[in-house]
Amino acid sequence: MSKKPLSFTLNSRETAVFVDPGANLLDTLRRGVGDLSPKYGCGQGTCGACSVRIDGALHLACLTLAETVAGRAVETTAGLAAGPDLHPLQTAFMEGFAAQCGFCTPGMLMAAKTLLDRTPDPTRAEVIEAISGNLCRCTGYEPIVDAILTAAGRMRGRVAG
Amino acid sequence: MTVSVDHFATVAELARALGPDTRVLAGGTLVMRDVNYGQAGAARLAYTTDPALTEIRAEAGRIVLGAGVTMAAVSARPELSFLAPVARQIGGPAVRSMATVGGNLFAPHPYGDFATALLARDGVAEMADGAARPLADLLARRAARPGFVRAVSLARPQTGEFRFRKVSRVKPKGVSVMSMAAWLPGAAGRITGARVAYGAMAEPPVRVAPVERALEGAALAAAAIARATAAATEGLNPPDDALASGWYRRETAPVHLRRLLEERAG
Ligand SMILES: Cc1cc2nc3c(=O)[nH]c(=O)nc-3n(C[C@H](O)[C@H](O)[C@H](O)COP(=O)(O)OP(=O)(O)OC[C@H]3O[C@@H](n4cnc5c(N)ncnc54)[C@H](O)[C@@H]3O)c2cc1C
Ligand code: FES
Ligand code: FES
Numbered sequence: 001m002s003k004k005p006l007s008f009t010l011n012s013r014e015t016a017v018f019v020d021p022g023a024n025l026l027d028t029l030r031r032g033v034g035d036l037s038p039k040y041g042c043g044q045g046t047c048g049a050c051s052v053r054i055d056g057a058l059h060l061a062c063l064t065l066a067e068t069v070a071g072r073a074v075e076t077t078a079g080l081a082a083g084p085d086l087h088p089l090q091t092a093f094m095e096g097f098a099a100q101c102g103f104c105t106p107g108m109l110m111a112a113k114t115l116l117d118r119t120p121d122p123t124r125a126e127v128i129e130a131i132s133g134n135l136c137r138c139t140g141y142e143p144i145v146d147a148i149l150t151a152a153g154r155m156r157g158r159v160a161g
Numbered sequence: 162m163t164v165s166v167d168h169f170a171t172v173a174e175l176a177r178a179l180g181p182d183t184r185v186l187a188g189g190t191l192v193m194r195d196v197n198y199g200q201a202g203a204a205r206l207a208y209t210t211d212p213a214l215t216e217i218r219a220e221a222g223r224i225v226l227g228a229g230v231t232m233a234a235v236s237a238r239p240e241l242s243f244l245a246p247v248a249r250q251i252g253g254p255a256v257r258s259m260a261t262v263g264g265n266l267f268a269p270h271p272y273g274d275f276a277t278a279l280l281a282r283d284g285v286a287e288m289a290d291g292a293a294r295p296l297a298d299l300l301a302r303r304a305a306r307p308g309f310v311r312a313v314s315l316a317r318p319q320t321g322e323f324r325f326r327k328v329s330r331v332k333p334k335g336v337s338v339m340s341m342a343a344w345l346p347g348a349a350g351r352i353t354g355a356r357v358a359y360g361a362m363a364e365p366p367v368r369v370a371p372v373e374r375a376l377e378g379a380a381l382a383a384a385a386i387a388r389a390t391a392a393a394t395e396g397l398n399p400p401d402d403a404l405a406s407g408w409y410r411r412e413t414a415p416v417h418l419r420r421l422l423e424e425r426a427g
Pocket of ligand 1: 046184228251256263264268271311334
């Protein structure tokens with residue numbers, strides 16, 4: 001079966017790629033485009049390692065038919081930093097040892113960014129709910145929750161200042 | 162197995178193209194999982210971006226949800242606040258921004274929490290050809306792929322008499338051991354037109370007529386709750402799966418039903 005052309009914006013950049021029929025967005029990003037930041041954990045929606053944002057909403061790239069993102073805005077963790085400056089979430093994860101093996105981290109960051117965009121001052125319970133679709137096998141979650149709350153505080157301070 | 166994929170601009174075009182070798186793709190949370198594992202179940206996937214599918218509207222005492230409305234959209238709409246606690250218990254945030262109302266009607270056991278709530282709310286499916294099918298009937302025959310559902314209508318709540326309970330082993334996003342929904346409208350302290358539905362207690366979500374009969378015309382007090390609880394699993398043969406055995410479901414369902422009804426009574 002022939003490949004289909006697909007274009008969308010990836011981290012604000014126009015991107016064009018050919019996709020196989022039935023290809024999912026995760027494979028397309030990783031193999032077609034070369035963005036290795038979303039990870040393959042399960043391919044069935046259970047781990048959240050492949051989480052990306054589509055038009056600002058959190059989606060699982062492994063369960064998204066690639067061609068359905070035509071003309072839409074896809075964001076991955078690769079687009080979080082502004083040049084050499086890490087995003088406050090990335091800095092807080094690094095400082096707070098919220099990443100150990102790091103496999104869950106890109107998905108956690110996308111889930112956290114989606115929360116903070118809508119809820120800049122979340123409660124701990126809201127953070128836990130926001131990452132409830134993302135599995136971490138290393139940290140026990142507490143450092144991740146702490147890091148997200150720390151980043152939220154710093155981002156509010158930055159806006160206020 | 163490789164699949165071909167066709168996009169249709171409208172529901173009508175998609176419905177015309179459906180055949181035995183074609184599977185509808187909505188949010189894809191179940192279909193894409195099958196595709197990823199080489200088990201698409203059909204040679205062709207078909208999807209539509211018809212904007213009518215994501216509409217939510219009110220008409221004649223009922224609310225109409227397009228089949229493409231997502232769980233995230235349900236949670237965000239004030240007029241659907243009675244359904245928000247159901248939608249918020251389906252998967253994690255990413256699943257909820259993808260999972261649709263239409264897909265939930267065809268999600269195999271043990272899924273179907275939202276369908277369970279719709280069933281207890283007198284849900285009626287609007288098929289692509291305009292035919293109306295009560296959800297109980299649609300769900301009972303869903304294995305035969307009854308065609309494309311374009312929307313579901315449900316009774317609009319008058320008061321807070323709608324209750325939903327999901328029992329799962331992992332919080333906050335575990336899959337259901339069982340789910341229960343009850344709509345208990347009434348007048349002068351008596352229940353009239355009780356609707357009770359279970360998810361994950363049979364292959365499709367089901368209405369539980371023996372429980373509804375036990376509650377009908379009664380005040381929601383200890384005696385009626387005891388009668389309903391005694392009838393909790395009458396006629397049901399709950400399935401075994403990795404989450405729970407049928408025996409466990411049968412033994413614990415009366416406890417969860419009692420809690421659901423007592424919560425209502427309180
Ligand atoms: C991690 C995870 C957690 C989950 N947790 C839950 C949960 O807690 N509760 C729960 O109920 N479900 C859960 N699910 C299952 C699933 O996400 C939901 O049931 C969802 O509502 C399915 O909708 P969808 O749009 O993704 O369906 P799809 O995967 O697109 O389709 C599912 C089925 O429905 C058919 N279909 C879809 N739309 C229509 C239509 N309009 N007309 C006719 N046929 C149609 C498809 O052909 C397919 O057979 C979970 C899934 C995952 C991956
Ligand atoms: S790889 Fe997508 S959820 Fe696990
Ligand atoms: S840091 Fe290893 S899985 Fe989360």
